[in-house]
Amino acid sequence: xxxxxxxxxxxxxxxxxxxxxxxxxxxxxxxxxxxxxxxxxxxxxxxxxxxxxxxxxxxxxxxxxxxxxxxxxxxxxxxxxxxxxxxxxxxxxxxxxxxxxxxxxxxxxxxxxxxxxxxxxxxxxxxxxxxxxxxxxxxxxxxxxxxxxxxxxxxxxxxxxxxxxxxxxxxxxxxxxxxxxxxxxxxxxxxxxxxxxxxxxxxxxxxxxxxxxxxxxxxxxxxxxxxxxxxxxxxxxxxxxxxxxxxxxxxxxxxxxxxxxxxxxxxxxxxxxxxxxxxxxxxxxxxxxxxxxxxxxxxxxxxxxxxxxxxxxxxxxxxxxxxxxxxxxxxxxxxxxxxxxxxxxxxxxxxxxxxxxxxxxxxxxxxxxxxxxxxxxxxxxxxxxxxxxxxxxxxxxxxxxxxxxxxxxxxxxxxxxxxxxxxxx
Ligand code: S3P
Numbered sequence: 001x002x003x004x005x006x007x008x009x010x011x012x013x014x015x016x017x018x019x020x021x022x023x024x025x026x027x028x029x030x031x032x033x034x035x036x037x038x039x040x041x042x043x044x045x046x047x048x049x050x051x052x053x054x055x056x057x058x059x060x061x062x063x064x065x066x067x068x069x070x071x072x073x074x075x076x077x078x079x080x081x082x083x084x085x086x087x088x089x090x091x092x093x094x095x096x097x098x099x100x101x102x103x104x105x106x107x108x109x110x111x112x113x114x115x116x117x118x119x120x121x122x123x124x125x126x127x128x129x130x131x132x133x134x135x136x137x138x139x140x141x142x143x144x145x146x147x148x149x150x151x152x153x154x155x156x157x158x159x160x161x162x163x164x165x166x167x168x169x170x171x172x173x174x175x176x177x178x179x180x181x182x183x184x185x186x187x188x189x190x191x192x193x194x195x196x197x198x199x200x201x202x203x204x205x206x207x208x209x210x211x212x213x214x215x216x217x218x219x220x221x222x223x224x225x226x227x228x229x230x231x232x233x234x235x236x237x238x239x240x241x242x243x244x245x246x247x248x249x250x251x252x253x254x255x256x257x258x259x260x261x262x263x264x265x266x267x268x269x270x271x272x273x274x275x276x277x278x279x280x281x282x283x284x285x286x287x288x289x290x291x292x293x294x295x296x297x298x299x300x301x302x303x304x305x306x307x308x309x310x311x312x313x314x315x316x317x318x319x320x321x322x323x324x325x326x327x328x329x330x331x332x333x334x335x336x337x338x339x340x341x342x343x344x345x346x347x348x349x350x351x352x353x354x355x356x357x358x359x360x361x362x363x364x365x366x367x368x369x370x371x372x373x374x375x376x377x378x379x380x381x382x383x384x385x386x387x388x389x390x391x392x393x394x395x396x397x398x399x400x401x402x403x404x405x406x407x408x409x410x411x412x413x414x415x416x417x418x419x420x421x422x423x424x425x
Contacts, residue, residue, distance in 0.1 A: 016229065053085045103178075299324045
């Protein structure tokens with residue numbers, strides 16, 4: 001994809017459904033009794049991988065592109081798939097599904113693409129093994145492919161070394177099948193969609209500070225799910241509207257769950273002109289329309305408990321920091337190294353290629369903003385969030401920016417470039 005400098009952005013943008021909630025809707029819908037109707041499901045490759053895995057385990061899932069209907073098999077109704085389960089590029093699918101598979105009465109192999117095969121699975125294998133699971137890395141390197149042989153599980157109290165919703169959720173899914181209570185304590189609170197949705201589906205789950213406790217379930221019950229727009233996808237348009245001259249963009253129906261709204265906090269810290277029009281503050285998953293206008297931004301420091309609340313938005317935030325006055329420090333974000341790519345490297349190397357003043361640190365990066373960017377060849381390494389973030393940088397760089405592997409945006413945001421183009425003046 002070739003991106004050229006734009007004169008400004010305007011209009012209204014609707015963004016696709018939340019990736020995390022879409023994955024969980026497939027899993028909970030499959031394990032529930034009854035039919036779960038999902039509206040606003042993200043039709044991205046990652047969530048389609050979740051659908052195909054549960055279809056392979058005998059769940060009838062209809063998907064007409066506008067709604068998804070999951071005819072649940074009940075908590076104990078999954079069937080052994082005829083081949084291996086392929087999660088594609090999706091870390092959420094493999095880590096959450098592992099918790100479910102650990103408790104089934106069959107054995108199965110789970111694999112994914114070359115990126116998935118490099119991502120750490122020990123973080124989920126360790127707690128599941130403590131619960132009595134039989135889960136192994138086939139190549140003995142702590143990564144996929146995983147061999148999982150279902151077992152009777154016991155409840156544990158797990159202190160997680162990482163703030164990771166995927167780890168937490170994998171354990172909580174296993175906890176539905178355990179012989180007693182299971183709790184997970186995190187260093188910082190990570191996104192809580194699993195907790196909210198478990199409750200909605202009838203599971204007995206409680207949160208107290210950084211600890212979540214689930215009781216074994218008899219059954220889960222189907223629910224209608226309205227998936228809000230994904231704030232992680234909104235992030236590209238938020239940044240685009242703020243850093244591009246002559247711009248005003250309204251991004252509709254964005255999920256602003258407080259465990260996910262770190263990006264909004266950072267925009268405020270940087271002095272962004274952003275209006276938040278809340279739609280349903282009383283809901284567990286609140287949504288808002290966000291209007292952003294060209295802003296003079298200033299650098300800030302981002303770390304600690306904020307990091308899990310904006311982890312997927314850091315590539316977009318790093319681009320924004322290049323257009324802010326002064327220094328932005330991103331710290332406590334070593335988790336970036338184990339995302340779809342090592343995002344500390346992919347962000348820093350690509351920003352440098354565009355002429356930014358940025359250095360990588362052990363747990364993040366330091367960006368000295370205010371230097372103008374020039375076009376460059378950007379290697380996305382097939383990381384969707386890198387491709388989209390650098391498209392936004394390209395709109396504000398002199399000359400042409402070429403994004404290699406740009407088709408990877410389909411993982412979380414099919415139609416991204418078309419939407420962006422419509423907003424360009
Ligand atoms: C996700 C959790 C986060 C996030 C990922 C989706 C989820 O990963 O980066 O895109 O849906 O639970 P970690 O749990 O590894 O932080």
